[in-house]
Amino acid sequence: MNREPVLELLSSYSQTWAKGCFDHEYFSTDLEQKKLTEFVSFTRENEQCFDRHALPGHYTGSAMVVSKDLRRVLLTLHRKLNIWLQLGGHAEGEHLLPEVAMKEAQEESGLEKLRFLDYESILQDYQTHLSDMAPLPFDIDRHLIPAHKSEPVHYHYDVRFLIVAEEPEPIKVSDESHDLRWFSLDEARQKTSEESMLRQFAKIDHLRDRLLTV
Numbered sequence: 001m002n003r004e005p006v007l008e009l010l011s012s013y014s015q016t017w018a019k020g021c022f023d024h025e026y027f028s029t030d031l032e033q034k035k036l037t038e039f040v041s042f043t044r045e046n047e048q049c050f051d052r053h054a055l056p057g058h059y060t061g062s063a064m065v066v067s068k069d070l071r072r073v074l075l076t077l078h079r080k081l082n083i084w085l086q087l088g089g090h091a092e093g094e095h096l097l098p099e100v101a102m103k104e105a106q107e108e109s110g111l112e113k114l115r116f117l118d119y120e121s122i123l124q125d126y127q128t129h130l131s132d133m134a135p136l137p138f139d140i141d142r143h144l145i146p147a148h149k150s151e152p153v154h155y156h157y158d159v160r161f162l163i164v165a166e167e168p169e170p171i172k173v174s175d176e177s178h179d180l181r182w183f184s185l186d187e188a189r190q191k192t193s194e195e196s197m198l199r200q201f202a203k204i205d206h207l208r209d210r211l212l213t214v
Contacts, residue, residue, distance in 0.1 A: 001050050002095045003043050005134065006059065009097060009159060010039055013137045022206045026199040035140050042142075042157055049157070052090040057142070057155030061100030062088025063163045064138055064200050065109060066117070070208040073188050073201070074171065076108060077179040080148060084191040086160060086200065089176070098135045101161040109180065110172030117162045119207055138162040139203065141196040160200070162207075 018032040048054040064086045065074040075084045089104040091097065098116065105114055116135035139160040147153045173180045183191065185201050192198065 001047060001093070003047070003049065005095055006043055006049075006097055006159070007040065009134060009137050010036055010043070010140070012134075013140060016136060017139070017203075022202075024199070024202045024206075026195050026202055035142065038142060039140055039157060050091040050093050050095050052092055055152065055154055057157055059091045059097065060088055060156045060158045061091055061094075061097040061104060062086050062158050062160040063101040063105035063114075064160055064204070065105055065111070065114070065163050065165055066204060067182070068164055068166070070204055070211070072182050072184055073204070074109060074111075074165065074180065074182050075188060075191065076174075076177040079176055079178055082178065083194065084188070085194075085197065088158065088160070096134070097137075097159045098161055101159070102163065105163050108174045108176055110174075111165055111169050113166035113169060114163050115166060117164045117207075119162065119211075135161050139196070139200050143196065162204075 014033075014036050018029065018036055042057065043049055046054060046057075048058075050059050052058055062085075066072065074087070076087055077083070078085050087105045087108040088101060089108075091100050094100050102114065102116070106112060119136070137159050141158045141160070142155055143158065145154050145156055171180050171182070185204060188201055189198065
């Protein structure tokens with residue numbers, strides 16, 4: 001399996017979010033650098049890292065779907081975990097994680113008019129524009145998945161992308177979900193205590209504030 005594309009994604013993440021572009025209780029340069037080191041080591045050491053059955057873990061691709069004004073997020077009440085999360089799923093052998101994230105976003109929402117948000121040039125102290133490369137990861141997170149039926153406990157190495165719903169469309173709850181809803185960011189914060197979710201909401205706030213000043 002070709003691991004170079006994900007290593008390039010991690011490199012672009014290291015030049016943006018991992019440079020400490022803002023301060024927040026759920027976000028720090030040290031934490032982002034630690035996660036990056038874990039992800040790079042995992043990728044280099046595991047040739048089958050995109051295989052959903054690979055242990056001790058494997059890659060997933062996720063989509064934080066937002067409204068164009070960055071004031072609302074689309075969250076799913078995950079069927080297995082029973083918590084509100086961004087959309088996403090297993091790479092299933094696919095090494096191009098942006099494509100995984102977009103596919104999952106469309107399949108789990110019923111939305112068709114989606115696009116990656118090209119936001120990297122507005123990040124603080126970041127000068128080099130990466131629009132000719134793959135979409136910039138919005139967040140990375142390694143989390144433990146509990147055992148389920150014949151599936152043992154394992155890690156998901158999740159690479160997340162910020163995806164915009166271009167215009168209002170009806171949403172459709174998929175088989176992966178108990179529910180699917182749009183929330184304001186304040187409402188979304190009331191639905192979860194997951195630190196990685198709260199970190200993503202803080203990042204959205206930061207981007208919206210930056211967009212208003214550039």
